[in-house]
Amino acid sequence: DTAVSQTPKYLVTQMGNDKSIKCEQNLGHDTMYWYKQDSKKFLKIMFSYNNKELIINETVPNRFSPKSPDKAHLNLHINSLELGDSAVYFCASSQIAGTYEQYFGPGTRLTVT
Amino acid sequence: SQQGEEDPQALSIQEGENATMNCSYKTSINNLQWYRQNSGRGLVHLILIRSNEREKHSGRLRVTLDTSKKSSSLLITASRAADTASYFCATGSGGSNYKLTFGKGTLLTVNP
Numbered sequence: 104d105t106a107v108s109q110t111p112k113y114l115v116t117q118m119g120n121d122k123s124i125k126c127e128q129n130l131g132h133d134t135m136y137w138y139k140q141d142s143k144k145f146l147k148i149m150f151s152y153n154n155k156e157l158i159i160n161e162t163v164p165n166r167f168s169p170k171s172p173d174k175a176h177l178n179l180h181i182n183s184l185e186l187g188d189s190a191v192y193f194c195a196s197s198q199i200a201g202t203y204e205q206y207f208g209p210g211t212r213l214t215v216t
Numbered sequence: 217s218q219q220g221e222e223d224p225q226a227l228s229i230q231e232g233e234n235a236t237m238n239c240s241y242k243t244s245i246n247n248l249q250w251y252r253q254n255s256g257r258g259l260v261h262l263i264l265i266r267s268n269e270r271e272k273h274s275g276r277l278r279v280t281l282d283t284s285k286k287s288s289s290l291l292i293t294a295s296r297a298a299d300t301a302s303y304f305c306a307t308g309s310g311g312s313n314y315k316l317t318f319g320k321g322t323l324l325t326v327n328p
Contacts, residue, residue: 107258143320144253144302144320144321145318145320146259146304146318147318148315148316148317151313151315158313159313159315161315193258193259195259200313200314201314204249204261204264205249205259205261205316206261207251207258207259207260208258209257209258210256210257210258
């Protein structure tokens with residue numbers, strides 16, 4: 104069984120469109136994260152949710168809006184997509200918000216044309 | 217801002233050799249973690265070392281942490297072709313807003 108899953112795996116869209124990426128974890132973890140990995144493989148945290156509550160918002164444009172309907176799901180909605188949004192987006196989860204290892208999903212490669 | 221900096225950026229070795237990757241960071245940390253990323257895949261957690269620990273082992277992996285020098289190293293012994301991947305160090309800091317800050321990674325290529 105996949106621990107952290109993301110859909111879709113690939114997303115190709117045009118500038119100005121709105122798109123969503125979904126993430127689900129079946130590990131029973133309380134904390135979930137969204138990361139962005141750029142073309143140089145630099146991985147940067149975007150958001151963190153603990154039990155459906157936003158705890159980290161790392162200076163991300165307002166066009167990005169995370170939503171956590173329950174603690175097993177954390178979705179990422181992106182409005183008015185820009186070329187610079189092209190990247191691989193990873194969802195991750197950890198047992199609780201703290202000194203614990205994180206489990207990563209397979210990533211969603213977003214390409215904005 | 218970026219916390220960890222891995223060194224070297226790329227490393228190519230023969231199967232059976234040892235691989236050492238280094239990580240330096242700038243601010244105080246709760247812990248330091250190492251992750252592996254195979255091409256086109258998500259990151260996989262390898263090992264976590266707390267700020268009050270100096271060395272940790274897991275199978276063929278050995279991690280050291282020197283908080284006075286703000287540096288860590290990852291040693292992979294008896295490398296295998298399957299170890300080919302990017303390796304990232306990540307520093308963990310913060311309390312209720314704990315987060316991991318990743319370095320740019322070391323691309324390790326193990327030639328058969």
